[in-house]
Amino acid sequence: MVVMSPNQAPATMETEPKPRAGAPAIRLSGLRKEFGPVVAVRGIDVEIAEGEFFSMLGPSGSGKTTVLRMIAGFDLPTSGTVELGGRDVTRLAPFERDVNTVFQDYALFPHMNVQQNVEYGLRVKRVPRAERKRRATEALRTVRLEDFAARKPSQLSGGQRQRVALARALVNRPRVLLLDEPLGALDLKLRQAMQTELKQIQRDVGITFIFVTHDQDEALTMSDRIAVFNDGRIEQTGTPNEVYEHPASAFVAGFVGTSNLLSGRGAEAVIGHSGTYSIRPEKIHLDPDLSSAAEPGEVSATGTVTATHYAGATIRYVVSLDAGGQLSAVRQNSDRAPELADGRVRLVWRQEHNFRIPDDKEHTDA
Template sequence: MPDQAVGLRGLRKSFGSVEAVAGVDLDVADGEFFAMLGPSGSGKTTVLRMIAGFESPTAGTVELAGRDVTRLAPFERDVNTVFQDYALFPHMSVLENVEYGLRVKKVPRAPRRERALEALRTVRLEGFEKRRPAQLSGGQRQRVALARALVNRPRVLLLDEPLGALDLKLREEMQIELKAIQREVGITFLFVTHDQEEALTMSDRVAVFNQGRIEQIGTPAEIYERPASAFVAGFVGTSNLISGEAARAVLGREGTYSVRPEKLRVVADGGEGAGPDEHSAAGTVSEVVYAGPATRFVVDLDAGGRLIALQQNLQVSSMDVMGLRGSRVSLVWHRRHEFAIADVNEAVPREAAHP
């Protein structure tokens, strides 16, 4: 990979009898915003720590810009890490916190100050130089931690769930800010998160981790629209899996198939049926969850199983949709929106799987 920033080959890590990372191969391009997504215990943070040099692999290699750094100390690697707790020095000002890494490297005062101020401008914190961390909001502290990492101009910036301590609204704002900053500085960002929305919102590509292995790598759209396994379909967003008797009755074939809730159209009993390129499944609405801009309908199918449909509330109120609980409906979707979850751990469109 000519423009490789990070390369992992056969990476493994065991803690006693527990294999936390069970053979990971990964290439991250220079200047890419790459997310490692997975539940707690899936191995993503351990992989990040091995890239940073905080953990030594049991087997395999870590390369940075084509150079094997597997046995190098953290300070010998061209990376910096931003942690969830930020780890700011409370007795130092914002400017002193940002300058700290340059002081350790014995960068002279004038260029050190200039680079620190430039880093603060990059994260939109001009005018905050003299404040202490205790005088800042959570989002501002997060930006200081980011500036402190950027000031060293690393080849790769490692971010270990840095938005986890923020409230929802601030977290959403910082997702947009982080992506904008990454585009501006052009540094490779390697971002660890268990939050699917964060990964889909910010990343150029995503690796989905499960039990120490990578289940799938792809763009956010590929991961979401074409999940490679039942785990990816269920973990990244909400997915409906149609299998067994329901697959035979509704689709006319064996296997397991995925269709996203927003692809389903809820049709009241007696309403317009499925078109020539659509499938439909009849059932009863067992639950209605009103969520402001959208409503989730939980439908128990006559053929067995349960599907969830997501419908935007364009012209309806909460009272309108709540009244549908217990009613008979059909769920309709286009065939191109269903994907076979293959036994070989890959997902293919229905048309490709069944020409």
């Protein structure tokens, strides 16, 4: 991961304004960014609290990285403001902001050992040698690499190099740490392990983390809150549970996790109401006994299995409903799983797991 240190400024530069007591770590107001005729960010309003792990989640081109770059000062907004600790920093240079940014590429200095890489930003700031060493050792201890201080980057694994880059950012003691898809270059196993480590590091150091990702699992696993981006806008902001269980739009329902959307005649026949409804696949129970009656508080629909997807620990079934529409259901791969030899099944779920998706007008008004 490339670490862009905003503290790598000439030693004569003034320090950034002190934050206001009680102000959010970051406040974005009416933030908009245009690149010629292309509108990348379309009016972002959000507050991020001190010490929060806040994720910006969305597909490529949704505007999340552009927002991160405007917070860092690498890009200037076309309109709107960026506040850090209650102070307007919209027009300040990156090195005048109390933030550090960690990118996906490592870009550690190959001729320096780990200790020297971590100390580099402090050297640029002309921090005395003894203080540099003490702070770098403390940062390496935070990421559990104090025993690797004398190694060169080429002697480290990918996960270890990632943690060195993180230590190099943390050693400057920023008010906010910005992370732009920092786990994207790691393999699946290591990425999952680093998710746990990164969240623990954030809790240990207690500073605000803003994490950009297109990986829903990363966002759900680590975040205190998530902002879901789409087409330069925030579709929904909330806790992982709120965003997953109560999506504010069809886009959020489809992008965060896997969701069934039931609408039109299918919704009226099965649920008894018009509109579009989200039902998560893991909430649906598969019953091969078509004659069973739904219990009070349950919703029931019959259909035919049209596809089966084996994923090791789970199996996903795609079912075409007799009433119209299609639902998928997930079950654990266990010895007690129902037999579905003839492809005919009854799907059963609780009524409270029907979540109505606001239509476009309702979502815009909200």
